[in-house]
Amino acid sequence: MKLSDLSIKRPVLAVVMSLLLLVLGIMSFTRLTLRELPAIDPPxxxxxxxxxxxxxxxxxxxxxxxxxxxxxxxxxxxxxxxxxxxxxxxxxxxxxxxxxxxxxxxxxxxxxxxxxxxxxxxxxxxxxxxVESDADPIIWFNMSSSVMDTLELSDYADRYVVDRFSSIDGVAQVRIGGRQRYAMRVWLDRDQLAARGLTVNEVETALRNENVELPAGRIESADRDFTLRVERSYVAPADFASIPLGKGNDGYVVRLGDVAKVELASSERRAYFRSNGEPGIGLGIVKTSTANALDVARDTRAEADRIAQTLPKGTQIFVAFDNTTFIEAAVERVYATL
Incomplete structure (x- = not known):
């Protein structure tokens, strides 16, 4: 028996099957994962x-x-x-x-x-x-500030902004473009090293041996137990400048500050991020493989608006690039076709 004959003889069954297919189609259309291109991971x-x-x-x-x-x-x-x-x-x-x-x-x-x-x-x-097809960010936010430099802005975003984006459903990772991290930079003076008979390897060895934080065991008593640790006293540039490197013939203790300039600066001086000619950082949102790109972009935009209300004065966050614009346009054409 053909399907057409069955539909004519049993119209109620045909209507129920049509409605069932319609409901399943609407559910699938609203719940299926949306993406611009097929999920094909190259080998x-x-x-x-x-x-x-x-x-x-x-x-x-x-x-x-x-x-x-x-x-x-x-x-x-x-x-x-x-x-x-x-x-x-x-x-x-x-x-x-x-x-x-x-x-x-x-x-x-x-x-x-x-x-x-x-x-x-x-x-x-x-x-x-x-190499995964879902590893690229679907939306980029830019952060810029007139009161904070790139180092301070990177530290602020890492502390207060990244976690808020990461907690959104469907967000797998938040990338920070142009990030600069704090580091203690040591600029050696070769003339001072030669005058004191020191080498770069000796300076490196002194830094490795001194700049450590080691466990010191435990103190146990009848009522309480204490965990001990050796406190690392090198925090500021002046602390590192006081690290002893050796002793001269006259008994003078040569310290790092005598042969080098120590400063707190960026670990990578060549990392820059500019938007419209202004320095700043970028926040790239990477979605999970099963998440709906439109929902993730919509939720992150809403969260960015809430974050903007809590930012320090002179700091702003805005959308720089949204890859889901093309997906949304394609979905609208599907709606129009249906």
Missing amino acids: IVSVSVDYTGASAAVIESRVTQVLEDALAGIEGIDTINARSTNGRASVSIEFNANRDIEAAANDVRDAVSRVADRMPEEARPPEIAK
């Missing part, structure tokens, strides 16, 4: 290693080449692209389309772990990541 795994202070040639010989040799034997590799820059090595491995990305990432982790002991001790541990 690419990246490995990056930070080695602060090393030149590109040193990075190439001591880090990049070691990683390339270890990764070359993994099954299913299509291409390997390596890049060596000052202070950083990046290796991108693209696998065949039929290769499972999870298994490929595990193979990369195993290969990198086997050569971890061949890396320089000063280098940071390798970071392994998969």
Whole structure:
């Protein structure tokens, strides 16, 4: 029996089936995850290693080449692209389309772990990541201030703004563009070092040995227990300037302030973020893979309006880029078509 014959003989059943399909369609239309492009993750795994202070040639010989040799034997590799820059090595491995990305990432982790002991001790541990289609921010907010510099603005956003955005349903990560972190910068004077017979390695060793915070055990009594720790007394630039480096022939204790300038500044002086010519920072919202992009963008916009009311005087937050505009326009055309 054909469907048309069944519908003619049993019209009530046909109406009920039509209404059921209509209800299911409306529910699906309002609840399905919306995104601009299909969720297709390319089979690419990246490995990056930070080695602060090393030149590109040193990075190439001591880090990049070691990683390339270890990764070359993994099954299913299509291409390997390596890049060596000052202070950083990046290796991108693209696998065949039929290769499972999870298994490929595990193979990369195993290969990198086997050569971890061949890396320089000063280098940071390798970071392994998969290229995911949901890893890009869907909306960017800009923060600028006329009373705070970039360091203060980055610290304020990290303390008071990022957590408020992260608590919104559907938000997976909040990225801070142009962030600058506080760091104690030591500017060595080579003439003063040479005059006192000191080397850079001796200064580095003194900083490593002095700038530590160690546990000191416990004190136990019949009624109470106390946990002890050695308080680290180096907080301000003047504290670091007083670190002893050695003793001269005349018995004078050479301190860090005698051979260097110590200041509290940004850890990365070359990180800048400008909007309309004004310095500031950016806040990128990354959604979860199952979240509705329109809902996340709508909720973050509303939260940004509430945050703007609590910002210090002279500080503002506004939308700089919203990728969901195209999704919303496409959904409106679907509504019009229906």
